Amino acid sequence: MKVTFRIFRFNPETDEKPYYKDYEVNADPKDRVVDVLHYIKNEIDGTLTFRRSCLHGICGSDGMRINGKNMLACCKTLDIRIETKLIKSQSLLNHCLGCRL
Numbered sequence: 001m002k003v004t005f006r007i008f009r010f011n012p013e014t015d016e017k018p019y020y021k022d023y024e025v026n027a028d029p030k031d032r033v034v035d036v037l038h039y040i041k042n043e044i045d046g047t048l049t050f051r052r053s054c055l056h057g058i059c060g061s062d063g064m065r066i067n068g069k070n071m072l073a074c075c076k077t078l079d080i081r082i083e084t085k086l087i088k089s090q091s092l093l094n095h096c097l098g099c100r101l
């Protein structure tokens with residue numbers, strides 16, 4: 001299935017403001033979000049960076065906002081009900097900063 005990943009991007013050295021960038025990929029519904037992020041990084045855009053470590057739902061380092069909810073990218077498969085086939089991924093950093101303010 002074709003899925004669009006809309007990913008929150010920001011490079012403080014080159015970008016004035018954060019922005020969303022869309023990546024259209026062919027993916028299997030059984031793929032995990034983190035697998036697709038790896039595919040995007042390795043095959044489409046090497047500038048994409050994200051945190052992850054164990055890939056087994058233990059460490060929590062790949063916590064992200066995915067379609068508006070906090071999730072572990074290594075635990076979430078694409079078979080979540082996606083009417084629009086759009087995965088919106090965003091680092092939890094902004095969310096956590098917002099909580100502290």
Ligand code: FES
Binds near residue numbers: 055057
């Ligand atoms: S990478 Fe460790 S919980 Fe997902």
